Amino acid sequence: MSEITRKHTGARMSQIVMHGDTIYLAGQVGTAGESVAKQTQSCLEKIDALLGEVGSDKTKILQTTIWLADMADFAEMNAVWDAWVPQGHTPARACGEAKLALPEFKVEFMVTAAR
Template sequence: MNIQRHDTKPRMSRAVIHNNTIYLCGQVPGPEHRFCTITDQAESMLARVDALLEEVGSDREHLLSATVYLKSMDDFKTFNDIWDTWVPQGHAPARACVQAAMASPELLCEITVVAAVK
């Protein structure tokens, strides 16, 4: 069984690849966007997903599933507007979106993604 772990720390790996499937750890906005609006945080977070997917050999067109965590469902429509422009047409993954307490109070969103290797 071949399992590749990327940027592994004691608590987690940033990405794990097994059977041509990529599992990303939770992605949050970059530090420069932690005290910004949901729009800024969502765009930053999704840019980080793009960068990590590229690093491990995938992209948005190979998304299989995503779980979105929002601090407040008041941000659901705004997040969906950003999401809908980010996901390539015809390549929408299976997705869940839930309200959740965040690890840091300034965070408004987090996402976990599963993708296929290109």
């Protein structure tokens, strides 16, 4: 059975959990109060850094779930996402509207990737 490795583990969650060659990232949010575009860019930068830390990258993302506080921000978020995600390596993806942890958060990303 594959070992489970956790990184950046706190009382509530780990930022990275690895099981075999599968990587699970905790939900990533940007700086509260910034625009959806800036929060999205910040989330994607965090995802790049976390995946890089465990020997992966955005070309190996298997699935992404995106939560928007308001679906009216869908196009603005997608403009940043489309510029970031490598064509030919787009993951399975879902996007929905949800109340996030703080009202100032506009977007949150959850990622599963391969190593």
